[in-house]
Amino acid sequence: MKHSNKVLYFALVVSLLIHIVFIVNGHITHAIESIEPTQLKPIELTLQEYTLDEQTPTIQTADTQTIEQQEQTQIARQQQENQVILVQSQTKKETPQNKTTVDAAQANTKKGNLNLTGAIRGPLTPKDPKNNAQQRTASDTIVSEENKSASEPQAISEPVTNTDSNQDTQEEKAPTNTEQKSILITEKDIAQNKGVIAPKGNEKITFPRSAQIKYTGPVPGEMNFQRSGSDYTITAKLKVPFKNFQFKAVGSITDGRFKPNRYTDTRGGKLYAYANFDYEKKLITYGKDGEEKTSPLDENALDIFSAAWQLALNSGTSSPLQITNGKSVRTYTPSQLGGVGREYNQGEGKLRIKVFTIPNDKKIEYGLAADFGNIPAYINFEGYILDPVGIKLDGQEYWKAVQRVK
Numbered sequence: 001m002k003h004s005n006k007v008l009y010f011a012l013v014v015s016l017l018i019h020i021v022f023i024v025n026g027h028i029t030h031a032i033e034s035i036e037p038t039q040l041k042p043i044e045l046t047l048q049e050y051t052l053d054e055q056t057p058t059i060q061t062a063d064t065q066t067i068e069q070q071e072q073t074q075i076a077r078q079q080q081e082n083q084v085i086l087v088q089s090q091t092k093k094e095t096p097q098n099k100t101t102v103d104a105a106q107a108n109t110k111k112g113n114l115n116l117t118g119a120i121r122g123p124l125t126p127k128d129p130k131n132n133a134q135q136r137t138a139s140d141t142i143v144s145e146e147n148k149s150a151s152e153p154q155a156i157s158e159p160v161t162n163t164d165s166n167q168d169t170q171e172e173k174a175p176t177n178t179e180q181k182s183i184l185i186t187e188k189d190i191a192q193n194k195g196v197i198a199p200k201g202n203e204k205i206t207f208p209r210s211a212q213i214k215y216t217g218p219v220p221g222e223m224n225f226q227r228s229g230s231d232y233t234i235t236a237k238l239k240v241p242f243k244n245f246q247f248k249a250v251g252s253i254t255d256g257r258f259k260p261n262r263y264t265d266t267r268g269g270k271l272y273a274y275a276n277f278d279y280e281k282k283l284i285t286y287g288k289d290g291e292e293k294t295s296p297l298d299e300n301a302l303d304i305f306s307a308a309w310q311l312a313l314n315s316g317t318s319s320p321l322q323i324t325n326g327k328s329v330r331t332y333t334p335s336q337l338g339g340v341g342r343e344y345n346q347g348e349g350k351l352r353i354k355v356f357t358i359p360n361d362k363k364i365e366y367g368l369a370a371d372f373g374n375i376p377a378y379i380n381f382e383g384y385i386l387d388p389v390g391i392k393l394d395g396q397e398y399w400k401a402v403q404r405v406k
Helices: 002-024 031-039 062-091 096-112 129-150 153-157 160-183 187-192 304-314
Strands: 040-042 210-216 221-228 231-238 245-254 257-267 270-278 283-288 293-296 301-303 321-324 329-332 338-345 350-359 363-369 375-381 384-393 396-400
Touching: 160 396, 210 375, 221 375, 231 304, 245 304, 257 301, 257 304, 301 304, 304 321, 304 350, 304 363, 304 375, 350 375
Parallel strands: 301 321
Antiparallel strands: 040 338, 210 221, 210 384, 221 231, 231 245, 245 257, 257 270, 270 283, 283 293, 321 329, 338 350, 350 363, 363 375, 375 384, 384 396
16 A cells, blocks of 8 residues: 555656646647637727837937026036135135235126126226226125125025026926826726727827836736837846746847847746847858857848837838747748737736737747837737736836736
């Protein structure tokens, strides 16, 4: 009896280990695929095509430039005030004969730059000697009073102009905080929009400069997209048990075309597959870790994640795309990639997406959200379904699933 129990326990342990291995290697498909038809309801959907200003690293509006000019003027004014205070403090140590000379230096400084105390003194270069003498006497009296106030610590450490500047800055920030809070889509907003997750007030979202999409499910994940000028970076992470996946693509955008330079697929902290794009030699070097394969590089060559954002930018494609996952390089026609409108029931609301399929070694699907700049909100990566629970665009949080975000 004891022997049979040991055999039974051993069989159970082996069976458990086999199941774990299958799950880790992705051989057991997410159960959500079996109910895919109810979650991905067909709809008519057209994506917006975008045009980028990729050669401009930073967008500066007229309002932004005006604020910067105001800040520079305030800094210049503060420097002038500090200089006047310094001259006044030195005046206290000067003899009465030299005080007139110091007064003239102050007058020249203010006349050449900002007339900060014009209301206190009039013109300092009169032609009438009598008036000149009278003004010097009046000026000496006023300067003595200014010297007295300048010797107090508050007059130096807390200039009035600087205090006003801080108040203005706080007032300018207040609307931004209020605006960010109002952008966040609530459960009430979704209910009023017939269950559809979309920006408030029918806001039209453009192709983002930065995006962060969070996903949940048995395999939670996150994708980050960042572009600056003509450069872009895409990172994606999948929290697969015992073997986290991390993907990264870097490159540039030229004339509306994504041109990746390097793509890496890292699993369990080790390089799993890669692809390097050499546009001079027109060659793709790729393979699993330790391999070095080559393939001719087409003008529409992409990695699997750059492909998602290229489809998002152009609302699909009218020409074949050469796509690599680091393990293979294949070319797909527009009909193979598809582009089918779907209403994806996320659980707390419905996202309007257009699904494109990359039938590589294993199927990869990207659902581009029409209401959020065509970002890949839904992903089926080789059988792992990534269920969206959060969307942040250009630093602003638009939506966060309330019930299923840890």
